[in-house]
Amino acid sequence: xxxxxxxxxxxxxxxxxxxxxxxxxxxxxxxxxxxxxxxxxxxxxxxxxxxxxxxxxxxxxxxxxxxxxxxxxxxxxxxxxxxxxxxxxxxxxxxxxxxxxxxxxxxxxxxxxxxxxxxxxxxxxxxxxxxxxxxxxxxxxxxxxxxxxxxxxxxxx
Numbered sequence: 001x002x003x004x005x006x007x008x009x010x011x012x013x014x015x016x017x018x019x020x021x022x023x024x025x026x027x028x029x030x031x032x033x034x035x036x037x038x039x040x041x042x043x044x045x046x047x048x049x050x051x052x053x054x055x056x057x058x059x060x061x062x063x064x065x066x067x068x069x070x071x072x073x074x075x076x077x078x079x080x081x082x083x084x085x086x087x088x089x090x091x092x093x094x095x096x097x098x099x100x101x102x103x104x105x106x107x108x109x110x111x112x113x114x115x116x117x118x119x120x121x122x123x124x125x126x127x128x129x130x131x132x133x134x135x136x137x138x139x140x141x142x143x144x145x146x147x148x149x150x151x152x153x154x155x156x157x
Contacts, residue, residue, distance in 0.1 A: 009131055010102065012032055012099065012127075013032065013136070013137030013138015013140070014136075015118060015139055015140040016029075016100065017030070018030045018099045018120060020095060021096055021097075028119060029120070030118055032127070034123075034127065034133055036121060036123035037125060038092070038125050039107065039109070039120070039123045040109045041121075042059070042062070042120070043055040043056065043057055043112075044056050044112065045059075045069065053071060053091055061114065072093055074093065075091050077090070080111075088111075091109065093110065094106070094108075095108050097120075102130060104126055116148075117144045
């Protein structure tokens with residue numbers, strides 16, 4: 001029975017391209033992280049006023065940045081803990097993404113991902129029951145990953 005359930009799931013790689021149909025963003029690189037419980041998206045200019053959360057996707061250094069401000073009244077504040085145990089307060093919102101032809105409405109924390117290679121991180125909350133991950137596949141940003149690794153390694157010197 002489990003083998004049959006596996007057949008209905010789409011195979012994705014360690015990195016894929018997603019779109020955000022309701023927010024007007026197309027072809028956004030996303031890192032697949034089965035170790036992360038929650039998904040995250042790069043947001044900037046985040047502010048809460050009178051029960052409304054305002055934010056922009058990405059920021060000026062990104063080619064994806066449009067400067068458009070999005071808003072929602074459906075949000076919550078959460079504490080997110082990294083694998084290293086660091087805790088950070090973030091806003092969490094519901095967003096619609098499209099991945100491999102599937103539309104998924106999931107919860108994403110808004111975070112400064114400017115130092116990360118991928119502006120979107122897809123965790124188990126979005127992936128569960130829908131996909132199987134084959135780390136040898138996908139659409140990784142090889143060049144950007146190598147540059148980031150080199151920058152980090154240079155800090156050891």
